[in-house]
Amino acid sequence: MSTSEYTTPERVQILLVEDNPGDVRLTEEAFKQGRIENDLHVVSDGTKALEFLNREGEYADAPRPDLILLDLNLPRTDGEEVLEELKEDPDLRSIPVIVLTSSRAEEDIVKSYELHANAYLTKPVDPDEFIEAVRAFEQFWFSVVRLPPEVE
Template sequence: MATDDVGNEGMGEAIDILLVEPNPGDTRLFTEKFRDAKLMNAVHAVPDGEQALDFVHQWGEFTDAPRPDLVLLEPQLPGSSGMEILSELKNEPALSEIPVIVLTSSETGKEIVKSHDFDADEYLQKPVETEEFIEFVRNVEEFWFAIVRSEDGE
């Protein structure tokens, strides 16, 4: 079940974001807020670790899926844990360059996730209120543009 939302033209090349989120309500909020932010992106959502790995490897129903430019990963997933997904992403050369943002439920949750040796590129607190989603989208946008600028040598 992949969801595509494309935003604003003229902001450069579209980015493909893979959202690994088991809660359908949160998935809907994430995709709506990214669309509302008018960023040029496509949000692809999967509900569990197995589908996330199929998506990034382009296996099974995801053979035609784009390789994601960025992964937003909920660490508490049914089936394969977020830690297993992150480990596979970071230890496989073909996938290790994909930046991963681990979503945490709180500042305490962030410290717990880090204490389990989650070696993510960034940790962001998962928004709860609608206003927080707007700030969250801005944070993801800032993270992405920082990566693009560093790759371009700026």
């Protein structure tokens, strides 16, 4: 196999669903330092995430994300509800979802995987460790893993 088979799209579209401005800034910083060209789209609650994914309202022209980073503890519609709706939708279910949350609760981990999350990462408290964690999964998801193409 040639290495060209593992190239990523020109720009990776990432949807970050996160209500904590500090975590948004750290995630943006981590992706800026990374090697993957990306467009990071940020929404601050689960309702906006579903509108973005369904291209509704102000998100009518939103791109389809290649990957979703989803916090569980969100205002309005929580992360579990977003994950459940996303994975029930035949047009969206193939988008990988990484739960990125502060919760270490075993029931949250189990429930996330039952709802078909692709990975569950607990946010490190230390900002440098947080950035390193984001960069590590960026490397894995965009350099090692082959993401599904958008189905027309």
